[in-house]
Amino acid sequence: MKYKFIDKASKTTICLLHGTGGGEEDLIFLGELIDNKANILGIRGNIIENGMNRFFKRLAPGLLDEESIKQETNNLSDFLQVFSEENNLKLNNFVLLGFSNGANILASMLYHYGNIFKANILLHPMRPFREFNLINQANNLIYLTGGLKDEITPPKEVEKLAALFSKYNANVTLNLYNYGHQLSEKEIKDIKTWYKKVIK
Numbered sequence: 001m002k003y004k005f006i007d008k009a010s011k012t013t014i015c016l017l018h019g020t021g022g023g024e025e026d027l028i029f030l031g032e033l034i035d036n037k038a039n040i041l042g043i044r045g046n047i048i049e050n051g052m053n054r055f056f057k058r059l060a061p062g063l064l065d066e067e068s069i070k071q072e073t074n075n076l077s078d079f080l081q082v083f084s085e086e087n088n089l090k091l092n093n094f095v096l097l098g099f100s101n102g103a104n105i106l107a108s109m110l111y112h113y114g115n116i117f118k119a120n121i122l123l124h125p126m127r128p129f130r131e132f133n134l135i136n137q138a139n140n141l142i143y144l145t146g147g148l149k150d151e152i153t154p155p156k157e158v159e160k161l162a163a164l165f166s167k168y169n170a171n172v173t174l175n176l177y178n179y180g181h182q183l184s185e186k187e188i189k190d191i192k193t194w195y196k197k198v199i200k
């Protein structure tokens with residue numbers, strides 16, 4: 001997978017997964033705002049749809065290709081495993097952060113693999129599968145945000161995902177904001193506050 005890595009010789013690595021049409025450098029600013037001492041890893045999705053980068057295919061707007069999600073979830077997992085070994089890093093010191101499409105592939109990784117990262121931040125996500133038996137989340141640290149005016153990932157969808165992770169024993173924090181499908185200043189401030197609380 002194509003990526004940008006900023007190595008700061010830190011134990012902690014923030015891994016960033018962009019939204020539809022983004023790239024490996026899109027969220028680096030956010031990683032730096034959250035923790036300017038952490039390593040930063042921005043990853044580009046493998047799929048191109050109408051000239052836009054994505055992490056998996058869609059059958060139609062709002063209708064996800066579940067087979068593509070499974071395949072690309074495996075690809076992303078394999079990439080992170082190899083990358084961490086080659087750079088002498090530990091996955092349990094990674095903080096994964098995804099926005100929109102990137103949050104959806106991150107949700108799928110949590111469905112499949114459970115608690116393997118230090119913490120997980122899902123911004124404006126939706127459920128990647130409608131029928132899926134999640135692996136036990138075993139106190140997995142998961143932070144979710146959504147927009148009350150978001151028409152792409154409606155707040156009810158984010159709430160259902162949060163409830164599902166809680167049901168499978170994750171440690172879930174959910175915040176909703178009076179905005180649409182974009183990050184707000186308050187949202188970024190709250191992410192940083194949560195991150196400082198959970199990353200010792």
